Amino acid sequence: LSVPPETPKEDGRPKWDNKFQYILSCIGFAVGLGNVWRFPYLCQIHGGGAFLIPYFIALLFEGIPLLHLELALGQCLRKGSIGAWNTISPYLGGIGVGSWMVSLLISLYYNTILTWVMWYFINSFQEPLPWSVCPLNENRTGLNEECYESTSVNYFWYRKTLNITPDVTESGTLQWWLILCLAACWAIVYLCTIRGIETTGKAIYVTAIFPYLVLTIFLIHGLTLPGATDGLVYLFTPNLNTLKNPRVWLDAATQIFFSLSLAFGGLIAFSSYNPPKNDCEKDAVTVAVVNSVTSLYASIPVFSVLGFKATTGYWDCLDRNIINIINEFDLPEETIMRQNYTAWLSFLNSSYPEKIAGLKLKSCDLQEFLDQSVSGTGLAFIIFTQSIILMPGSQAWAILFFIMLFSLGLSSMFGMIEGVFTPLLELRIISKSIPKELLSGIICLMCFLIALCFTLGSGSYWIDIFDSYSGSLALLVIAFFEVIGVAYVYKVKRFSKDVKWMTGRKPNLYWQITWRFISPLLLLIVLVSFVTLQIQKAPSYAAWNPKYEGFPMKEEKVYPAWVLAICVLLAVLPCVFIPLVALFHLIKRMCRSKDPSFVPPEVFSCQEANS
Amino acid sequence: RISNVLLCNVTDRVSFWFVVTDPKNVTTVPGREVEAAIRMSRSRINSAFLLSDKTLQFLKITSTLSPPVEPSTPVWLIVFGVVLCLIVAGIVFLIIAGIRQHKKKNKDSTERENLEEKGEASVTAENGIPCETLDLKAGHINGVFAADDERFTSL
Numbered sequence: 001l002s003v004p005p006e007t008p009k010e011d012g013r014p015k016w017d018n019k020f021q022y023i024l025s026c027i028g029f030a031v032g033l034g035n036v037w038r039f040p041y042l043c044q045i046h047g048g049g050a051f052l053i054p055y056f057i058a059l060l061f062e063g064i065p066l067l068h069l070e071l072a073l074g075q076c077l078r079k080g081s082i083g084a085w086n087t088i089s090p091y092l093g094g095i096g097v098g099s100w101m102v103s104l105l106i107s108l109y110y111n112t113i114l115t116w117v118m119w120y121f122i123n124s125f126q127e128p129l130p131w132s133v134c135p136l137n138e139n140r141t142g143l144n145e146e147c148y149e150s151t152s153v154n155y156f157w158y159r160k161t162l163n164i165t166p167d168v169t170e171s172g173t174l175q176w177w178l179i180l181c182l183a184a185c186w187a188i189v190y191l192c193t194i195r196g197i198e199t200t201g202k203a204i205y206v207t208a209i210f211p212y213l214v215l216t217i218f219l220i221h222g223l224t225l226p227g228a229t230d231g232l233v234y235l236f237t238p239n240l241n242t243l244k245n246p247r248v249w250l251d252a253a254t255q256i257f258f259s260l261s262l263a264f265g266g267l268i269a270f271s272s273y274n275p276p277k278n279d280c281e282k283d284a285v286t287v288a289v290v291n292s293v294t295s296l297y298a299s300i301p302v303f304s305v306l307g308f309k310a311t312t313g314y315w316d317c318l319d320r321n322i323i324n325i326i327n328e329f330d331l332p333e334e335t336i337m338r339q340n341y342t343a344w345l346s347f348l349n350s351s352y353p354e355k356i357a358g359l360k361l362k363s364c365d366l367q368e369f370l371d372q373s374v375s376g377t378g379l380a381f382i383i384f385t386q387s388i389i390l391m392p393g394s395q396a397w398a399i400l401f402f403i404m405l406f407s408l409g410l411s412s413m414f415g416m417i418e419g420v421f422t423p424l425l426e427l428r429i430i431s432k433s434i435p436k437e438l439l440s441g442i443i444c445l446m447c448f449l450i451a452l453c454f455t456l457g458s459g460s461y462w463i464d465i466f467d468s469y470s471g472s473l474a475l476l477v478i479a480f481f482e483v484i485g486v487a488y489v490y491k492v493k494r495f496s497k498d499v500k501w502m503t504g505r506k507p508n509l510y511w512q513i514t515w516r517f518i519s520p521l522l523l524l525i526v527l528v529s530f531v532t533l534q535i536q537k538a539p540s541y542a543a544w545n546p547k548y549e550g551f552p553m554k555e556e557k558v559y560p561a562w563v564l565a566i567c568v569l570l571a572v573l574p575c576v577f578i579p580l581v582a583l584f585h586l587i588k589r590m591c592r593s594k595d596p597s598f599v600p601p602e603v604f605s606c607q608e609a610n611s
Numbered sequence: 612r613i614s615n616v617l618l619c620n621v622t623d624r625v626s627f628w629f630v631v632t633d634p635k636n637v638t639t640v641p642g643r644e645v646e647a648a649i650r651m652s653r654s655r656i657n658s659a660f661l662l663s664d665k666t667l668q669f670l671k672i673t674s675t676l677s678p679p680v681e682p683s684t685p686v687w688l689i690v691f692g693v694v695l696c697l698i699v700a701g702i703v704f705l706i707i708a709g710i711r712q713h714k715k716k717n718k719d720s721t722e723r724e725n726l727e728e729k730g731e732a733s734v735t736a737e738n739g740i741p742c743e744t745l746d747l748k749a750g751h752i753n754g755v756f757a758a759d760d761e762r763f764t765s766l
Contacts, residue, residue, distance in 0.1 A: 122694065125687070126687070330623050
């Protein structure tokens, strides 16, 4: 005799159209700009292939357990981050508020990076590309001086795009072209998140899959470029000596952590729209593995293109020297080629050393060109744009590249906005009569207005500040308290029972050990080392100052006191909610315990909530 | 025929000196002005000799880039306009669709209320509950009376 299943409660909660949409949203959230411009850089500076060892150890003991924890939490409790942590224990409610605050702060500046991508995208439709030529100066006698001293690519980025000021304290004016692009970017985010996951679920099919197509195209094209193999060999040659440096292990741990977008609350929000009986263990492993494989896959075209750029730079250096030598010694054309350059140079140096010294030849070394490693916006907007100019059909490559960056960033924005949106929908403060479209519109409009300060002349300095301070420490602290909260307040035994109810099997020994001991310990070590490293050096920044003597090198400056205060505020503000909320509830309980009619709330269980 | 061409004093390069005379007076144009003129029209001189900056060298004049062509309307504004129009069209479409759906939901719920308010005699009822609402409300399946094939003994 079989008992038919009970009909599920109609709670009106939106749900995913199908499982694929949910997995794609999680993957899109995890795979972002960092997979393209931070992971290859870390691989390069930390000993190439050897970096993969600490990376995979961190993935196994920190990334996957935390990911599984968050997905299981959201799926069991079926609430956003604030509601979920309030349900686990009111004292831990601060974790949810902290996640919410971090998502808000980061989505503010992340969309400004997308604004820059959009600006480059709409400028890619011209022939020739605007960052390939220097403009003339005022009286048309020569090229613009700032552009001439640095390169046209640097000039387009620092002057034409950012219109950067020489100091973080000089705010400059609002750049109207950036305001237009910022408005367009927030309009796109509003268009896609207008009704929560109903609309992002449709948009994610494009924004999550398209980058893989473009990466494949770049991979195939990049491997055909001259010098690609040099770049790849340079990237992947393992240098096991670097593993002795603890900095490498710290970078691997933080990279895994930020790459998987943990502690944002967005993953909890995504999995809260799942049906309760869903295999979250398999989902977590899938998302983590796909994210790491994407990082590796993206580093191949990036380094092929970087190898191509280094080789072209090396050939240009050689050609310039060859022309100088040929002109000086009146030699016929094509006597000195790139292949026999070193032989000729040593011969001429031994026969006519004064003439060679008088030429002031620059030494051309391929390793030196390959060593110029950049990460972040410098990689995308300076190095990559420079390489694109050298490829035939540069407009097409530029358009493809910037659309890919835009989709990568947009799918991460969906997760962050969802992390802000879902808890607000559940708070009883927002009355039920406000339609979803209006709430998302208000969020996008307010974020747009606040983000206008990033379009000032000093905006990119502020984005670096937000990136370093709001997006790093707070996330580590929140994740640490998440693991401690589930492992020791909610208790792993109860959590395992809930996971068994959802997936049908008890979490095995690996999960038990990592949730209880390894992940909290690892996070604590990472947190402490991170803080010590930050405190050791005085925070400084590199300013673009055309009037600096060493121009085009950047000028190292120190942050003034009020800017440092803002940095500390950004880092501490989300974390401070954790003790504040706990204290608030403690005081409330002490007042309530004097009230005889007070009944303590029932102990929460995942199964009862869903039956 | 080539054998009829005899060469002597062969140098590695074809090179020459030149001066420019002013047609109005019988003096030569000063070197600095000639240098400036060559800088401005370098590309024309190169193409006259069918040579390039790498193969035609003027001593003491380094080759500079030719002035870039700037279009009248910035191209990026046009592309931006297209992108923005698409986005605004999408937003307006989604908002109108949302309002229509909201209105339809409101209309359905008000229709249901009207039916309940009007005379229930005109409405077929079962146990005092109108049949339409029975269909609309999510019913609970009573497990005991559900048609369960296993309960019936097979013939």
